[in-house]
Amino acid sequence: MSAVRAPDEAHRQPPPRGTSHSSLTLALVGSGGDGVALLGDLLLRMAAQLGLHGMMVQSYGPQIRGGESAVILRVAAREVGYEGDRTDVFVCFRLADLRRFQGAVRLHRDSVVILEQSDTQEMPEWIGRSERETFRYPFARFENGIEVPGDPKNMLALALVCKVLGWPAALARETLGQRFGHRPDVLARNLAAFDRALGGPSPSEVRIAPGEGKALFAETGNEAIARGAIEAGVKFFAGYPITPSSEIMETLMDELPVAGGRVVQAEDEIAAIGMVLGASFGGVPSMTATSGPGLSLMTEMAGLSSMAEIPAVIVDCQRAGPATGMPSRTEQSDLNHAIYSGHGDFPRAVLGVFDVVHARDVMHRAVHLAEKYQLPVFVLSDAYIAQRRQIRGPVGERPPISRRDLWSPGMGPARFDLSGDHGVTPFRVPGTPDGTYLAAGIEHTEEGYPTADGTLHHRMNRKRFQKLDAIAAETREWFRVLGRADAAKGLVAWGSQYGLLDEWVGRHEDYRVFLPEILHPFPLGAFEAWRERLGSLAVLEMSYQGQLYRYLAGITNLSGARSITRSGGMPLQIGELERLLEGEER
Amino acid sequence: MKAKDFRSPLEPVWCTGCGDFGVLKGLTQALADLEIPPERLAVISGIGCSSRLPGYTRSYAFNSVHGRALPIATGLKLSRPEITTLVVGGDGDGFSIGLGHLPHAIRRNVDLTYVVLDNGIYGLTKGQSSPTTEVDFKRVRGLAGPDERPLNPVLLVLSSGCGYVARTHAGMLPHLRQTVRDAIRYPGFSFVHVLAGCVTYQTPGYAQEIYQRCDEVPAEYDPSSFQAAMTAACAERFQLGVLYRRDPGDGPLDASEAPGLAGIWQPRPARVSEDAAHEE
Numbered sequence A: 001m002s003a004v005r006a007p008d009e010a011h012r013q014p015p016p017r018g019t020s021h022s023s024l025t026l027a028l029v030g031s032g033g034d035g036v037a038l039l040g041d042l043l044l045r046m047a048a049q050l051g052l053h054g055m056m057v058q059s060y061g062p063q064i065r066g067g068e069s070a071v072i073l074r075v076a077a078r079e080v081g082y083e084g085d086r087t088d089v090f091v092c093f094r095l096a097d098l099r100r101f102q103g104a105v106r107l108h109r110d111s112v113v114i115l116e117q118s119d120t121q122e123m124p125e126w127i128g129r130s131e132r133e134t135f136r137y138p139f140a141r142f143e144n145g146i147e148v149p150g151d152p153k154n155m156l157a158l159a160l161v162c163k164v165l166g167w168p169a170a171l172a173r174e175t176l177g178q179r180f181g182h183r184p185d186v187l188a189r190n191l192a193a194f195d196r197a198l199g200g201p202s203p204s205e206v207r208i209a210p211g212e213g214k215a216l217f218a219e220t221g222n223e224a225i226a227r228g229a230i231e232a233g234v235k236f237f238a239g240y241p242i243t244p245s246s247e248i249m250e251t252l253m254d255e256l257p258v259a260g261g262r263v264v265q266a267e268d269e270i271a272a273i274g275m276v277l278g279a280s281f282g283g284v285p286s287m288t289a290t291s292g293p294g295l296s297l298m299t300e301m302a303g304l305s306s307m308a309e310i311p312a313v314i315v316d317c318q319r320a321g322p323a324t325g326m327p328s329r330t331e332q333s334d335l336n337h338a339i340y341s342g343h344g345d346f347p348r349a350v351l352g353v354f355d356v357v358h359a360r361d362v363m364h365r366a367v368h369l370a371e372k373y374q375l376p377v378f379v380l381s382d383a384y385i386a387q388r389r390q391i392r393g394p395v396g397e398r399p400p401i402s403r404r405d406l407w408s409p410g411m412g413p414a415r416f417d418l419s420g421d422h423g424v425t426p427f428r429v430p431g432t433p434d435g436t437y438l439a440a441g442i443e444h445t446e447e448g449y450p451t452a453d454g455t456l457h458h459r460m461n462r463k464r465f466q467k468l469d470a471i472a473a474e475t476r477e478w479f480r481v482l483g484r485a486d487a488a489k490g491l492v493a494w495g496s497q498y499g500l501l502d503e504w505v506g507r508h509e510d511y512r513v514f515l516p517e518i519l520h521p522f523p524l525g526a527f528e529a530w531r532e533r534l535g536s537l538a539v540l541e542m543s544y545q546g547q548l549y550r551y552l553a554g555i556t557n558l559s560g561a562r563s564i565t566r567s568g569g570m571p572l573q574i575g576e577l578e579r580l581l582e583g584e585e586r
Numbered sequence B: 001m002k003a004k005d006f007r008s009p010l011e012p013v014w015c016t017g018c019g020d021f022g023v024l025k026g027l028t029q030a031l032a033d034l035e036i037p038p039e040r041l042a043v044i045s046g047i048g049c050s051s052r053l054p055g056y057t058r059s060y061a062f063n064s065v066h067g068r069a070l071p072i073a074t075g076l077k078l079s080r081p082e083i084t085t086l087v088v089g090g091d092g093d094g095f096s097i098g099l100g101h102l103p104h105a106i107r108r109n110v111d112l113t114y115v116v117l118d119n120g121i122y123g124l125t126k127g128q129s130s131p132t133t134e135v136d137f138k139r140v141r142g143l144a145g146p147d148e149r150p151l152n153p154v155l156l157v158l159s160s161g162c163g164y165v166a167r168t169h170a171g172m173l174p175h176l177r178q179t180v181r182d183a184i185r186y187p188g189f190s191f192v193h194v195l196a197g198c199v200t201y202q203t204p205g206y207a208q209e210i211y212q213r214c215d216e217v218p219a220e221y222d223p224s225s226f227q228a229a230m231t232a233a234c235a236e237r238f239q240l241g242v243l244y245r246r247d248p249g250d251g252p253l254d255a256s257e258a259p260g261l262a263g264i265w266q267p268r269p270a271r272v273s274e275d276a277a278h279e280e
Helices: A036-049 A095-101 A153-165 A169-180 A184-198 A221-231 A246-255 A269-281 A292-307 A335-340 A356-373 A454-474 A495-507 A524-530 A547-555 A574-581 B019-034 B050-056 B069-079 B091-097 B099-108 B153-159 B173-185 B206-212 B226-234
Strands: A023-031 A053-060 A068-076 A087-092 A107-116 A135-137 A141-143 A146-148 A217-220 A236-239 A262-265 A286-290 A312-318 A349-352 A376-382 A389-392 A438-440 A479-483 A489-492 A511-516 A518-520 A536-541 A562-565 B041-045 B060-063 B084-090 B113-118 B164-169 B190-195 B214-216 B238-245
Touching: A023 A036, A023 A095, A023 A153, A036 A053, A036 A068, A036 A153, A036 A169, A036 A217, A036 A389, A068 A095, A087 A095, A087 A153, A107 A153, A135 A153, A153 A169, A153 A184, A169 A184, A217 A221, A221 A246, A221 A286, A221 A312, A221 A356, A221 A376, A236 A246, A236 A269, A236 B069, A246 A262, A262 A269, A262 B069, A269 A286, A269 A292, A269 A312, A269 B060, A269 B069, A269 B099, A286 A292, A292 A312, A292 A335, A292 A376, A312 A356, A335 A349, A335 A376, A335 A518, A335 A547, A349 A356, A356 A376, A356 A389, A356 A454, A376 A495, A438 B050, A479 A495, A479 A524, A495 A511, A495 A536, A495 A574, A511 A524, A536 A547, A536 A574, B019 B050, B019 B084, B019 B113, B019 B173, B019 B190, B041 B050, B041 B069, B050 B060, B050 B084, B060 B069, B069 B084, B069 B099, B084 B091, B091 B099, B091 B113, B091 B153, B099 B153, B113 B173, B153 B164, B153 B190, B153 B226, B153 B238, B164 B173, B173 B190, B173 B238, B206 B214, B226 B238
Parallel strands: A023 A087, A087 A107, A107 A135, A236 A262, A236 A286, A286 A312, A312 A376, A349 A376, A438 B060, A489 A511, A489 A536, A536 A562, B041 B060, B041 B084, B084 B113, B113 B190, B164 B190, B214 B238
Antiparallel strands: A023 A068, A053 A068, A053 A389, A141 A146, A217 A389, A349 A518, A479 A511, B164 B238
16 A cells, blocks of 8 residues: 555645535445445446446455445546546545555545444544534444444445535435345335434535536446447457456456357466467457456466467456466556567567447457457456456447458458468468468467478467558557647656546646557657646556566657556555655655 | 378477377378368367467368367357367366366266376476476476376366266377277267377476376276266376266266266256246
């Protein structure tokens, strides 16, 4: 966890009372089993129904199950990809649990604070102070000083938060009905608790500006990856459970068969990518998803995918590493692995995910590149996106996806024909008459037969790497810029820093930001054009050694640029970014 | 169709006298017998001398990475069920680096035929011991203690629940042809253990010696009996033939046939619906 922080200037300035906020951040803290995650989920669903945007992040311990649980939930009138750094509504069932979430909850003068009535713990200093009266509520029930099961605390809290926000009780009941419709007994108990708290005393109120008027939709990053893959035409998935990527497989298990596809839970990550290559060898768009340790296991076959020119999409939900690292925490330290991993030279493409909304689009692009160029495509998500639930608008129109260029009888070119100029040769799908050939991880002739001819190996390398030039030409616009084009200070970052930096440039007009959507091959031309007339440049990332900085330094002149890095597993917040940019010690 | 219709133009680089020649011949004969169009055939392998075999077949062939032929074949067969999919490889590839995949391929019961060419040695890397190297073998490399005993592949696949288990010898061409043909026809995961000698890194005369230690199962042998198969698997001499063939409609193995395996083969209890979400 990060160090104690003093509330910075921005947080001491609450909006005037009596107005509607354009966004509100709620922090919900409890012990495992209190139903904090469910409470956050219900509130986010309600926000989406009200046409509001927002997102929710969960925090849990390194052993994944048990212990404390916290949810940070932000609701906003516009799309947000950052949970905010000031807590407007704070609900805590047990202050002792707060200790683990130091830095995640930061009160300001106008925060609404709801605590367990019997909790005698002092609020810690670091959390800040609200000038509003603390609302105390008997969430827990005691007999002889021992806590016994009573009404579900999260349902009591749901009613209180609805009163704070002024959200209709009917919507809460409807949302509960959707969630527990299949368990009438649970629904009845939850509704009874909700109604009891609704009829009791009320905390003070804060209001959020009205939403868009039409209902929106909330999903997690992992769900968005899975759904984006289905929309892009993926028909085969094999994977192995690993935090924080497992929900991609779980979502696909539910939804891919409906779309005519197939999902296998493999015996390990090596088998998973093997199955993917087998299915893709059969002509079927295929993918896997994993996290750091699984990615390491898949590396040999990523090389096979490139060498045998078999398309494969590999999603990596980065967590803090190395080895087992911190499975429930986020990081951006698999970038080197995605770009450089494996023995020998082999081309691959690497894409970064900005947020949940972007995740669906990025899967389209990944499948498109893999199928068109017949190589492995890595998609780098991370825990901060994977397990965040974010509200999104309807899915827009997208450019069509390339299907594999297929060989047919009479076409002529050998499977690995060397005469072209973009490295891509028609794919021979089993079942096609006269098309039989040998696919191999061993270096091969144009027909696919093994060879140790050095000249041919070099020419085959060139064939395979020509694909990267073609990809670079096609993807040179695959980046986002934020902020004013004439701002003097520049930041380069990637992936899940997007939401934070989008917010940052809204508050700091002297900054502009460059975020590559494709990391390899890097959209260098666009980057060089963007950095013209910059006064200063910093490369920001969540890795210890500055992997993006070092990568960029290898492909362009970075002299004078700063590398700003912070590992640690928790997403950066704006106040912290401010101090990092001011050059304070990590 | 003829066996040569299933041969690629590539000439094998196996050592003169290698048992793998016999397997290539018997396998292509079996494919010709079954009249499978080459374009509807995929032969998948890992790495090793015998894993070169796909390159010598006219098929959609895939010579992949060490030990991973089964997952690749599983992915192919699941996404393209109409493609007849064979997996070939050696004892090192299948029982050492790739062993973890074998029981899972068996329990998934994907319709693959896995032919393992067992020469009891790492030939491609020049003579190290393999998981089936016998205790008294004078190893060229990879010295191991006397307690490092060989795996029994047939016992292994039987105890994993494989529905079709056969053994043959690379030098017995008609037997091999018939066994492979029968295995491909079996609608489920089938396993064929082929005893194949290495003429370069095994002790001289090893292939012949193995041959002399083989017996075909007697005519009255009942391959539907799991007990008989386990007995055959553990026999001192190599038993050749279809050692076990469970009717594909029979479902999982009947635990009463193998009391020692009862714990493994308990039918799964009905799934209990749990929704503890309100207690999250």
